[in-house]
Amino acid sequence: MDILYPPCDRVEQPAVRSGGDRRRWVKRRKVSGYCHPGRFVTLAGSVYFIHPGGPQLIPMMIRFRALSTGGSAGTCLAVITILFAFCVLPGCTGSPGVSPPATFSGPAAKDGDWVTAYYRVTLPDGHVFESNFNKTPIGFTIGDGTMIKGFDNTVRGMHQGETRDVDIPPELGYGPHMSELIEAVPVEMFPANFTPVVGGTLVYEDAVGQTGVLTIVSFNQTHITIDKNHPLAGKLLHFTINVLQIGNATSS
Numbered sequence: 001m002d003i004l005y006p007p008c009d010r011v012e013q014p015a016v017r018s019g020g021d022r023r024r025w026v027k028r029r030k031v032s033g034y035c036h037p038g039r040f041v042t043l044a045g046s047v048y049f050i051h052p053g054g055p056q057l058i059p060m061m062i063r064f065r066a067l068s069t070g071g072s073a074g075t076c077l078a079v080i081t082i083l084f085a086f087c088v089l090p091g092c093t094g095s096p097g098v099s100p101p102a103t104f105s106g107p108a109a110k111d112g113d114w115v116t117a118y119y120r121v122t123l124p125d126g127h128v129f130e131s132n133f134n135k136t137p138i139g140f141t142i143g144d145g146t147m148i149k150g151f152d153n154t155v156r157g158m159h160q161g162e163t164r165d166v167d168i169p170p171e172l173g174y175g176p177h178m179s180e181l182i183e184a185v186p187v188e189m190f191p192a193n194f195t196p197v198v199g200g201t202l203v204y205e206d207a208v209g210q211t212g213v214l215t216i217v218s219f220n221q222t223h224i225t226i227d228k229n230h231p232l233a234g235k236l237l238h239f240t241i242n243v244l245q246i247g248n249a250t251s252s
Helices: 071-087 149-155
Strands: 010-014 026-029 039-045 047-050 058-061 113-122 130-131 138-141 163-168 183-186 201-205 211-219 224-229 237-248
Touching: 010 113, 113 149, 113 163
Parallel strands: none
Antiparallel strands: 010 026, 039 047, 047 058, 113 130, 113 138, 113 237, 163 237, 183 224, 201 211, 211 224
């Protein structure tokens, strides 16, 4: 195998499908040498370009013998090929493999600001617990206690139009799961026509007027065991947050 430039140690061999679609990379080929992204190699007489953004072989529609032609024509063709590879191929940037950071206009969100946002909560098993994307956005004041601490911490410093993904631990979310909040309640405490369902949730109001959510753990003929922990208590939560607007809390 002739080498025009040192190849990558391990690269992707493209599987060419009908219509010239070369986007699917399924075979691996071991090539000796050192990894030099942005260089050229030849395999079976064809010239390939090693993409700066990763170990991929991009086929160039030029044969190796054309590049090795003596004289100015061969040199010119090689220069044109290099310029094409670095300036035209998708994904090539000034810094190989590095995307420029997103820029946002306007001030960053801070404590006391009124913010509207979309959010999605995903559980560790991948189940989406709740989402308001494509629905009515939530509105809140940063730091007033309306949202959990992890949510406030994430939004603080974000800009309008920005989206962030963050994992929020229980201590910054809905707290640990406490066994003392699980208790058996006599069935007489529930309405006569109430039918309990294990895993079902109910909204309750305590003696001082505060509301909460309880989950039915089990039941028998005399008692219903309930869990007053928040359904997300003790869980690591993955949040996707998209800030829509940032304004003054008073005017909002």
